[in-house]
Amino acid sequence: MENALENLSKEDLLKVISSRDEKIDYLESQLAMYKRMQFGQKRELFEGDPNQGVLPFESEHAQAEQQEEEIRQKIEYVRKRPNHKGRAKLPAHLPVEEIETHPQGDLTDMVCIGQEITEELECEPARFYIKRYIRYKYAAKNGDGVSMAELPERVIDKGIPGASLLAMILTGKYADHLPLYRQKQIFARENIQIASSTIEGWTRQALEKLEPLYLQLVHDTRTRGYLQVDETRIKVLDSDKKGAAHTGWYWVYHAPLDGTVLFDYNPSRGGHVPGPMLDNFKGYMQTDGYVAYEKYAKKKEVVHLACWAHARREFEKALDNDRVSAEKVLLEIQKLYGVERRIKDGGLDAKQTKELRLAESLPIINELGKWIFQEIKNTLPKSQIGKAMMYAYARWDALSAYLYDGNLLIDNNQIENALRPCCLGRKNYLFAGSHEAAQRAAMIYSFFASCKKHQVNPFQWLKYTLENIMSINHKNLKDLYPQNFKIITEKSNM
Template identity: 30%
Template sequence: MCHAIKMPDTILITELQNQLALMQAKLDGLEKDKISLQEDKVEMQSRIDHLLAELKLSKSQKYGKKSEKAPRGTFNEAEQHKTTEPPKHHKKGKQILAEHFEREEVEHTLTELTCQCCGEQLHQCGSEDSEQVKIIPAKVSVIKHKQFKYACRHCEHEQLASKIITAPKPKQPIPGSIASPEALSAVVTGKYCDALPLYRFVDILGRGGLELSRGTLANWCIKAGLLISPLVAAMQRHLLSEHSLCADETRTQVLDEGDNPSSNSYMWVYRSNEVSREPVVIYDYQAGRSRACAKEFLAGYQGYLQCDGYRVYDGIEGITPVGCWAHARRKYNDALKAESKNKGRAHKAISFISQLYKLETHAKNKQLSPQARYQLRQEKALPILMHFKAWLDEAEGKVTAGSYIGKAIKYTLNQWPKLMRYSEDGELGIDNNITERDIRPFTTGRKNWLFSKSINGAQASATLYSIVMTCRANDINPYYYFVHLFKTLPNRDEGDDDFTELMPWNVQLDFDYS
């Protein structure tokens, strides 16, 4: 009887325990779901913050100012040191026109020479002079070559045949073409120096009364590139003998390269360092962006190579990579524009880098020698670098790895040995901006002509850009240099590979109005 009474209680307790266990399991499941949802919330919020940062940076890059200079009032420890240099003022007044311009005088006289006061005759007592610029666009003229023929009177009477001798004319840059050295120079300077598409040049010449096709002008450019290529090869040999080089690369599109016309090829740019007295800039067209492209160009070179963080420059035999502080600073500028939460850290990093640039500006203004610049860096830049490195190590663990500030700090730490290297040698620059400036004319021109049709055209562009940018580096007028080359190169002896007298720093131009 007692057992009959206790059995239902036991069953009830067991059922209650099972229900409790089931509820506990559900509760554990709900707790796991809560944790998972919280993790998803954090991840989604992080993703939203990152997308908002990307949107903010994109808007800043599209609509904001392009300069990386910090605005006045921005926290910057380097600004605490007041400069003793006097402020620069812009020149005022009318511009004085250079003496080498051709001048024509226009005289203005009075038609009535009677004095209005007394009626007597006026006499001339001086003049008031002023000048204006006169520009004649696309002035086309024709060079008529008249080669006189000569014969011998004695042979005409005494011999069975008489030989006629024609006076020779200088060899032309494109044999059988109507292109004179001056015309060829105008076309290649317009395209490769002024980023003028050939179809616009056709229109300009048409307004001057000369009808030429775009295909003809393109053919002139390709043949001009072939003519100058031995000189550019000599410039490359000179470049690879220098103490240190700079390098960068940018994409280009060549329709005849590969199976896919929309695929990217690359224009690589190598140049002398910023203190070189005989600077050379070489453009090198390549179908790809692999390490093999850099190894091929730099074969045999031993020395420093300043570049961005692109890995293909690492591991090349004989090359010591040098980092670019402008690239590092740019990442902190991006973080400053994109992330409002990390502005303090971004400002702090930019402040360290600004102090390094302050020293470089001082060295440039004082025109310090490479040895003096090395001493300045050892004494003043190294302590800043060590302080910056300690700050980076501490800040790395306090920021989100995928944030802009996190990526900037990681990039700086990964590149640190290369970024430190500029302090080892006074001939090295603090950044690679000098090469970026030399590659900018190509990127500007690319916006106008969009692509190259053939590989030969791309290679000719590389050759002609090399001449244009080397002229700029040596501060000479590319048009007159091209004229000199197109007159001289066709008349050189075949096999003569000594181009010393034609190098930009040696050549004597008749009309160097740079």
């Protein structure tokens, strides 16, 4: 190798050295990034004050004395103050069980002058009971026939589980991430022995009842004018290979203006998968940088929005590579989010939001864009800071597009929040039993995500839906959406 270098001209030798230096810089930045991923903080919050968190190895004698005095005063304060500021206020909607107590002994010559009330929050384990329908038969005296009341619609025909039990099982698994085998253990503690295959069958049949409502949600989601799109993986057992697991994907569509979320399962992550949802889509589409969305984003009927949270992550990764440049960008992004915080805290409407963004966010974006355009020319493309700049530069128009309308969001964080229950469930029950089971799970994930967005109790919603979905008129199917169930519940409580 050394002989080969000796035969190179000075110009070629400089090129080789430059190439090696570039490769060394790249490898060092990669090493720093992996160390940061392994050992650094996991949160994304960027602290702009460079002096914050700097701890001296030694303190001066005067500082040590001052610190000891502060600690002594703190200890004295803790000793003197009460144990707590007061009891937490108990919810007003809970039933109350009153227990009256009187002093022991003869109270004949005493008069009650008042009472003191102390409250405790108590609970009972899930209460299982049997609902028994007794239908009396009546026969006509003239012998013309027998009359008997009809059974109400049941979730599983000729099955023993009621709507509330099925709602508890599904909420336990898909909202509280409790695998079915653990729920079986809960039944066993109450001396209720149910086979695992039976519980699995109940789960499958209950989820199948939601299919008409899910199909309605698919139709409505396709017609929305603003969608956020993302995807997350799910392990699925492969029936063709015993014991093998296939990596499938949940494709997720969030309509921010309606607060609805749609999970759709597919074995593939290919760019063709979102076609049924996005081929005819018109409006604002917000995604991360995954290439599968590019062909849909380039349609003239679509305005593509990128995600500032993803851009921020790229520069956060570059802090160990080029702290000065990365911090400059992160501070500017921090200002953009400062504007968004004021919008949220002030409760501004869409028109006011757009005006404030144009007045304050647009100048920040313009100046930052000019700076990145100049700096990217002198930055190694393969370095982490180079990658971060290229990520932002290639998507600059899409990153700026949220300024078009006050209803648009600066990032994709809301849809990522909707993915979290799925990710937590993945850690607990590890995989879906089949591709069909993964799609059935997609249905309940969709509705539970909407419940969370509208602050609806998922158990109450699911119980109500299972009780009504078989008898409701198909024209009124949307009444079973979580947000509409909330309206019904609020009206009934007035």
